[in-house]
Amino acid sequence: MARADRTTLARRIKARRLELGLTQREVAGDDFTRGFISQVENGLIDPSLKSLEIIAQRLGTPISYFLEDNDAADPVAVEQSIRRTYELLETDLEGAAAASATALSGAEKLGNPSLLARARSGAAWVAYNKSDFSEAADLFAAAAEAHRTAGNTTQMLRALNAAGSAAHRAKDYAAAEEYYTSALEAVPLIHEPDLHDHLRVLVNLGILLTHQGKSAEAKNILEQALSLSAIHKEYYRYGEVYHALGVNYRRLGFPNKAIEHYQLAFQFYEAVQEPLNAAHALLNCGNVYMETGDYAEARRLYRQTLDIYEELGETEHAANARAKLASVAWHEGCPQEALALADAALQHLTDEKERGRMFVIKARVLAKDEAQVTFAVDLYRQGLALLGPSADSNDVAEACYELGDLLMRLDRAGEASPYLARAADLYRRLKG
Template identity: 25%
Template sequence: MESLGRKIRQRRQEKGLTQSQLAEGLVSASAISQIEADKINPSYKLLLQIAERLEVPLDYFLTETGEYLEQATSHKLAKTFIMAKEYSNAVPILDNLLATGAGDELDLMMDLSTCFIHLDNLSTVKELLEKAMTMSLKADDHRAHVWSLHRLGLVYYKQHNISLAMHYWQRAYDSLLEMGVDDSFLKAEITTNLAITYNRLGHYDQSTHLFLNSQDLLKNSSNLYHLATNYLGLGLSLYGKKEYQQAQEYWQEAVTLFKSLDHIHYSIQVKENFGILRGELGDYAAALEILQECLRQYQELGSDKQLSNTHAEIAKVLLRLERDEEAAEHVEHAFALCEPNSMYHAQCYNVRSLLHAYRQENEAAIEAALLGAEVFRTLDMVHDYHKMRLHVSDLFKKLGDYKSSTEILEETQQYIQHFFKEKGILL
């Protein structure tokens, strides 16, 4: 099987382009060299840009990207472990991806640093974050640079080195302003951490001021945990200032918010993502067991929107197990529960198309897929729209209608070009 890098190099040479010419305005020539040598993999967006410059449809490359997709799935699995707080399971996956040069090195390093912080491997995480700071500056990734500083502050705080923690959090805050990073939640988190350090040092006026600033940044936030933490901190600062009545009021607000915190939906969503990934990795029995458990929990909560999506995901797994009658029942449940013209509605059409295709009802499969693609288009979900249209093209091929298959690909490519052009993005 010809690798992705070799296909890009072959097509570039056919077009008579140098690596520098292919790279111009996209990435560095050395990056193209590494991609062609299969040392690194391009992002989906970059691959789309390369395909456009080499005048081929995206699926010209995607038909031979098994390893690329496997690496993407591995990183996705690692992120799911992180969300589930199973950091020790995520570490070997991330280590392997870094060692093989697969994926975005900076993103992998940041995920690995998250794991090591929670595993208290603080000496290793400091080395990672210092390297990430340098890399992020070279890559002009300002947000990653601020995050690196922010996390270094967290490392030193965990080591009870308050002065160094404050130093790095102050640097993070200053860099965020200087670099124009537009992230109010990140700014609020750094501000809260600075407030906590000032509070611990007994500088109650400063900590109160910072807690209030953070609270202002979070006024439209739905992050109840962060809001509650701020109320708790404000209470502590005001108590330090001997303003006991106000301290009591803020503590009462904190208690109320902490009581209202509901992490149930979040935990089920994490579990559902893990179940989906087990299915992608071929462990269908485990995937089905996890997803059915999520279904029961959503039913108990009366969460119809999430129920719709879980029914659809269960149907996908059942089709892989060749249990199409059961899959059909779940598809119908999914349609009954989903909101019209939503991403969940498009997902339902997608699974209905897969069901028809499994039953070799290719014309019905095409109709369902086109309806789903249209919903994705109206939602500006270009990546999902593109995947659905590729599915339609494949279905036309199965019918022997190569003309329609080609037309679908051409129309899709034209739409994607027009979409990004309207957004002011040069492909």
């Protein structure tokens, strides 16, 4: 029996899987990894006969179907299928998937790297629009490799950028960083690089690094992006860039720079009429003022944020803003206002840590009422449980100390001991 070449084999396996509506994980089962099936389908590896027998059985297809080499392809038909894929992406995703499978099948038979790259990109966009971001990242990366073979470095850069975006959406941050970095490395290889492409990769990488907590690297990358934006009047993800810089300056201990960039993000979002993002920027700006002890300014910004969220009908975000106002009220010595705001916030808060903070605020207020002390102990415990056993902040240390002290006043020293010990440990670590 003559065995089909690797690309034909890959095409047939993928086409049959899609026809049956199976995922790569379902085909992999317990015998293989999803990555192995992805590599097989992208023609990157040649499975052993034993592996192919298992795959064929899982696809309910005779192994001969995958092995026999009797195909032919029409380049004009492949070109038409690629165009059809993009035409259907927005209106008929299943139709686009069928067209992309046909295009990929024909392109793999023909072996033309340029055609193959475009067919893989089409299939990648189908996967992306189906929210199968891992599959999309694999296909974009395979498209980039085909563009490299074809000598089209600009398109290779764009495919790598798309692969990074898909991997980022899949929360595979290491892969996303690798793709974006490879895209940046391609810039000097292009005779006349499109600076807009360069900008997009910088922005995407900077925001990824922000999500990874790599603030120093992210800040440098995003500042480069801002410089390019100013030169070329290109405002790609401009509000997000300012917002991310605010996040990174805050983490790096530069509150004034953080406030400046959050305010710039707010101004941009207001100008382009994106009120929800504008409110998020204001909220974070308020957080910095809160951290620096400027409670009056934090209160003003949180109130403005709450008004925007309520006008937009964003119930959960509004609850978060109320939670922030409750913290301000407590720090300003307004316990009853803090209690009322915490109760209102808890009606719609879903974030466990924010709920934990509200329980702690309620506990602090009620602990001052002798009739409510036992209830306050329960609230402290609920709050700390929601904040988590590994929570590491000054607020948690204070709550542990307050609960321990309250239990000591109630002559419950045995219960107080672990909370006081945790508070001491946290204070020691936080002071370095």
